Amino acid sequence: MASSTPIDTPPVPPVQRKRARPKASGRAGDKIFLGLSRGSGILLLVIMASIAVFLTYRATLAVSKDEGNFFTTLDWNPVGDKPVFGIAVLLFGTIVSSIIAMAIAVPIAVGIALFISHYAPRKLAAPLAYVVDLLAAVPSIVYGIWGALFLVPYLEGLNLWLDQFFGWTYVLEKTEVGVARSLFTVGILLAIMILPIVTSVSREVFLQVPKMNEEAALALGATRWEVIRLSVLPFGRSGVISASMLGLGRALGETMAVATVLSPSFVISAHVLNPGGGTFAQNIAAKFDEADQFGRDALIASGLVLFILTLLVNGAARLIIARRKEYSGANA
Amino acid sequence: MSQAANTGIQERPVPTAAASRNSLSSRSLPRWAPAAFAGAAIVLGVGIGAAAGWQSRIQWGLLSAVLFVVISYVTTSVVENQRQAKDRLATSIVWVCFLLAVVPLASLVWTTVSRGAKVLDVYFLTHSMAGVLGTAPGGGVYHALIGTLEQVGLATLISAPIGLLTAVYLVEYGKGALAKAVTFFVDVMTGIPSIVAGLFILSIMLIAQLQPSGLMGSLALTILMIPVVVRSTEEMLKLVPNELREASLALGVPKWRTILKVVLPTAIGGITTGVMLAIARIAGETAPIMLLVFGSQLINPNPFQGAQSSLPFYIWEQYKIGSEASYDRAWAAALVLIAFVMILNLVARGIARWKAPKTGR
Amino acid sequence: MAKRIDVSGLSAYYGSHLAIEDISMTVEPRSVTAFIGPSGCGKSTFLRTLNRMHEVTPGGRVEGKVLLDDENLYGSHVDPVTVRRTVGMVFQRPNPFPTMSIFDNVAAGLKLNGSYKKGRLADVVEKSLRGANLWNEVKDRLNKPGSGLSGGQQQRLCIARAIAVEPDVLLMDEPCSALDPISTLAIEDLIGELKERFTIVIVTHNMQQAARVSDRTAFFNLAAVGKPGKLVEIDETERIFSNPSVQATEDYISGRFG
Numbered sequence: 001m002a003s004s005t006p007i008d009t010p011p012v013p014p015v016q017r018k019r020a021r022p023k024a025s026g027r028a029g030d031k032i033f034l035g036l037s038r039g040s041g042i043l044l045l046v047i048m049a050s051i052a053v054f055l056t057y058r059a060t061l062a063v064s065k066d067e068g069n070f071f072t073t074l075d076w077n078p079v080g081d082k083p084v085f086g087i088a089v090l091l092f093g094t095i096v097s098s099i100i101a102m103a104i105a106v107p108i109a110v111g112i113a114l115f116i117s118h119y120a121p122r123k124l125a126a127p128l129a130y131v132v133d134l135l136a137a138v139p140s141i142v143y144g145i146w147g148a149l150f151l152v153p154y155l156e157g158l159n160l161w162l163d164q165f166f167g168w169t170y171v172l173e174k175t176e177v178g179v180a181r182s183l184f185t186v187g188i189l190l191a192i193m194i195l196p197i198v199t200s201v202s203r204e205v206f207l208q209v210p211k212m213n214e215e216a217a218l219a220l221g222a223t224r225w226e227v228i229r230l231s232v233l234p235f236g237r238s239g240v241i242s243a244s245m246l247g248l249g250r251a252l253g254e255t256m257a258v259a260t261v262l263s264p265s266f267v268i269s270a271h272v273l274n275p276g277g278g279t280f281a282q283n284i285a286a287k288f289d290e291a292d293q294f295g296r297d298a299l300i301a302s303g304l305v306l307f308i309l310t311l312l313v314n315g316a317a318r319l320i321i322a323r324r325k326e327y328s329g330a331n332a
Numbered sequence: 333m334s335q336a337a338n339t340g341i342q343e344r345p346v347p348t349a350a351a352s353r354n355s356l357s358s359r360s361l362p363r364w365a366p367a368a369f370a371g372a373a374i375v376l377g378v379g380i381g382a383a384a385g386w387q388s389r390i391q392w393g394l395l396s397a398v399l400f401v402v403i404s405y406v407t408t409s410v411v412e413n414q415r416q417a418k419d420r421l422a423t424s425i426v427w428v429c430f431l432l433a434v435v436p437l438a439s440l441v442w443t444t445v446s447r448g449a450k451v452l453d454v455y456f457l458t459h460s461m462a463g464v465l466g467t468a469p470g471g472g473v474y475h476a477l478i479g480t481l482e483q484v485g486l487a488t489l490i491s492a493p494i495g496l497l498t499a500v501y502l503v504e505y506g507k508g509a510l511a512k513a514v515t516f517f518v519d520v521m522t523g524i525p526s527i528v529a530g531l532f533i534l535s536i537m538l539i540a541q542l543q544p545s546g547l548m549g550s551l552a553l554t555i556l557m558i559p560v561v562v563r564s565t566e567e568m569l570k571l572v573p574n575e576l577r578e579a580s581l582a583l584g585v586p587k588w589r590t591i592l593k594v595v596l597p598t599a600i601g602g603i604t605t606g607v608m609l610a611i612a613r614i615a616g617e618t619a620p621i622m623l624l625v626f627g628s629q630l631i632n633p634n635p636f637q638g639a640q641s642s643l644p645f646y647i648w649e650q651y652k653i654g655s656e657a658s659y660d661r662a663w664a665a666a667l668v669l670i671a672f673v674m675i676l677n678l679v680a681r682g683i684a685r686w687k688a689p690k691t692g693r
Numbered sequence: 694m695a696k697r698i699d700v701s702g703l704s705a706y707y708g709s710h711l712a713i714e715d716i717s718m719t720v721e722p723r724s725v726t727a728f729i730g731p732s733g734c735g736k737s738t739f740l741r742t743l744n745r746m747h748e749v750t751p752g753g754r755v756e757g758k759v760l761l762d763d764e765n766l767y768g769s770h771v772d773p774v775t776v777r778r779t780v781g782m783v784f785q786r787p788n789p790f791p792t793m794s795i796f797d798n799v800a801a802g803l804k805l806n807g808s809y810k811k812g813r814l815a816d817v818v819e820k821s822l823r824g825a826n827l828w829n830e831v832k833d834r835l836n837k838p839g840s841g842l843s844g845g846q847q848q849r850l851c852i853a854r855a856i857a858v859e860p861d862v863l864l865m866d867e868p869c870s871a872l873d874p875i876s877t878l879a880i881e882d883l884i885g886e887l888k889e890r891f892t893i894v895i896v897t898h899n900m901q902q903a904a905r906v907s908d909r910t911a912f913f914n915l916a917a918v919g920k921p922g923k924l925v926e927i928d929e930t931e932r933i934f935s936n937p938s939v940q941a942t943e944d945y946i947s948g949r950f951g
Contacts, residue, residue: 029586030588032588037497037498037505040494040498040501041497041501041510041511041514042510043498044494044514044521044559044562045517047521047558048517050532051528051529051532054535055531058539107429108429108432111425111428112430115429119426137673138440138616139615139616140616140618141666142666144648144651145659145663145666146439146440146444150439154390155390157390157391161386161391192436192437195433195437215749215782216789216854217790217801218749218777219777219782220777220781220854220855221774221775221777222774222777222805224419225422225423226415226805234790234792254525255525255527255619256618256619260648281525284531284619285527285619293538296538300531300535303527303528306527307524310523314522314523318519318520357764357770357771357772358772360770360772415805415806
């Protein structure tokens with residue numbers, strides 16, 4: 001692919017030939033080196049742009065022939081003379097499962113981050129942080145088969161229980177029998193998967209709280225919790241928000257863990273305990289094998305929406321981080 | 333805290349709210365109280381769970397956790413005071429969070445290791461699935477291992493130089509709009525879902541009429557790997573003290589040679605670590621492989637032509653077959669993959685630690 | 694309110710390292726006691742043992758007794774949180790809570806205790822800010838963040854925050870070392886006023902400052918690098934600066950070392 005071209009020009013030979021005139025050689029070498037490194041930077045921008053362009057191009061090919069409405073159709077059938085497909089179910093499922101994941105993961109991750117930074121016995125803290133970082137490296141497919149083969153059976157009891165006591169909320173009512181291959185289970189699995197990343201970013205921020213801010217609270221006679229409330233949480237708030245957004249970005253685009261756990265169906269149901277539903281990434285993985293060229297374009301179209309969604313979320317996270325840098329710089 | 337040397341000098345003051353302003357000591361729970369609360373909560377939780385006939389141990393655990401938090405809070409607010417109770421509430425919640433997270437993660441590791449070890453042996457590592465029925469036992473992971481190594485190797489060959497050069501540009505040359513744009517888009521690229529990277533290469537394949545091959549998968553992995561390499565290399569280059577650069581420049585060494593001979597060697601340990609962590613990240617990616625490499629049961633050592641397999645894809649495949657034998661193979665492959673990723677991680681961090689004193693100030 | 698501090702046989706450790714050894718002294722109520730001595734002699738460490746802040750440092754522990762009036766700070770049933778509310782502290786670098794307004798900074802300690810009424814809170818804040826000679830400068834911008842003040846104002850804000858909870862003792866750890874001369878003067882004047890109400894202990898590197906503000910002065914020293922810091926002598930400030938009883942003190946005061 002075009003990506004490897006800039007390195008092909010070897011920077012060394014012209015320089016060695018001109019060894020006798022160090023000034024000129026320096027200039028030529030500098031030019032080449034600057035060109036190479038700047039070229040790589042530009043290449044990155046080109047890649048990003050072409051992702052957008054190529055996906056959009058293939059997506060328009062598909063969407064223009066869609067007999068249904070791309071945004072509202074509750075079906076995915078891009079074959080035959082009258083292809084009908086829409087992303088409503090996928091958008092719903094992606095957002096719902098991510099919200100569930102965030103609702104579970106963020107408070108727990110903040111708790112673990114605080115545990116590591118402020119509560120754990122000193123000897124335990126460093127290895128714990130290390131283990132959390134290692135867990136972030138576990139491949140998603142492994143989470144996936146663990147979720148499908150181990151977590152799903154275990155969650156059935158919990159699902160019944162939630163239905164029994166919280167069925168009145170409608171959302172937690174389980175109207176269909178069947179194994180727990182639901183958006184709710186997907187949400188729990190996604191929560192477990194994004195825990196390490198949210199934890200480690202939050203922990204970093206909590207550890208950056210200036211010692212003197214904490215001592216200020218301590219010297220006023222604050223308990224440990226009050227120190228955290230007065231000094232640590234205000235300082236770390238934006239960091240936690242951006243950590244959560246990074247986690248959200250991962251949850252939105254997660255493919256394999258969802259594909260293994262969910263039993264997909266093209267319905268929108270607010271009963272999150274019922275099996276069924278779908279997410280963008282899961283749908284692409286599930287429908288890809290049987291798709292012809294047009295079907296693949298239709299999947300690319302849904303991927304484009306996912307791409308935009310994650311761009312928005314990650315962009316927002318980065319903006320928050322950038323703002324925080326200015327803020328903390330002003331106070332340093 | 334060994335200040336227990338002297339006790340009983342002063343009588344214990346009455347722990348009323350009014351008196352507490354003038355006295356330093358107050359009624360407090362003993363050190364072992366949290367452990368006792370935890371014990372009581374677990375006993376109660378299990379008892380209630382068993383009595384009510386809940387079959388899932390998840391419920392027992394959750395109930396115990398809730399009981400633990402409640403018992404701690406109530407007891408402390410009765411024995412000590414409201415502020416201490418809030419403090420204790422926060423402490424117990426934080427501990428519960430920690431346990432809540434540890435249990436599933438430990439279970440994940442334990443399940444993978446215990447179930448994966450069943451069929452993992454030398455045979456498994458050195459044979460492919462050629463001629464093995466999906467539902468029957470036997471077969472191995474060799475072809476997938478080859479595929480993963482080649483695809484990841486290719487991706488590293490492409491993305492390491494690009495990532496390195498981009499980082500050099502950002503740290504050593506980068507000023508102005510271009511550098512800002514690159515920085516921003518590197519961040520954005522970090523968040524691209526792997527399946528979207530796969531779809532991007534797929535769209536190129538559809539346009540250029542290319543066939544699935546290991547190389548296509550590598551290209552998608554490259555997109556995922558570059559931003560990670562850029563980020564970590566950038567961090568490492570920033571750690572190189574400016575004095576070193578200035579010392580070299582002051583000797584009349586051109587800037588590019590300064591970078592090649594002074595800056596990069598100083599940071600090489602950290603850069604290696606970053607690249608290895610990036611490799612560990614992409615080695616577990618399934619989605620792009622599924623779209624672009626197509627999967628195969630046979631050994632195909634040529635990444636430029638024909639379908640290949642890869643470890644994560646193999647796990648997915650075996651999982652989908654859905655028989656006991658294929659599940660066993662999936663777990664064993666998962667164990668191989670995790671071991672691969674973890675070894676990379678440990679070695680990378682080892683390098684970072686070993687090199688750290690030289691790169692740090 | 695002001696209380697007497699009686700220290701006897703106090704040693705402080707960082708892990709296994711003995712930082713200060715066997716210190717005994719009495720700090721009189723309603724007076725200013727200054728700690729002087731060369732860098733690393735443990736005077737700040739000692740100060741931090743007086744409100745149990747030392748044990749916040751990883752590995753920090755203390756042996757010995759500190760009696761506040763008649764109660765041992767290190768007694769087995771003493772809550773360090775209560776100790777720190779009774780013994781306030783001002784740090785080397787001003788450290789207002791960066792996310793809080795000026796008002797909230799001063800009110801922080803009271804709010805922690807939870808026992809205040811809305812109107813009374815405003816009174817206490819005003820009184821404390823007046824007490825710290827800061828009221829006139831900030832009364833129009835109480836809702837602005839405390840980090841927007843100048844360094845000297847921030848330090849007085851921290852003093853206001855410390856005295857708002859009506860402590861018995863006020864510890865100051867080189868409170869002027871990060872400030873310009875004019876702000877330093879303002880703080881020194883303030884210390885003079887505060888000693889009417891509080892027992893004040895101040896660590897300082899600046900001997901003129903010790904001579905200006907303190908009633909009594911304690912000289913700390915260490916026998917050699919790596920050896921623990923010790924109290925050499927404590928006496929009336931005048932005596933320490935004119936006619937100390939130990940040769941080492943005179944050497945230090947007259948600038949022959951340190």
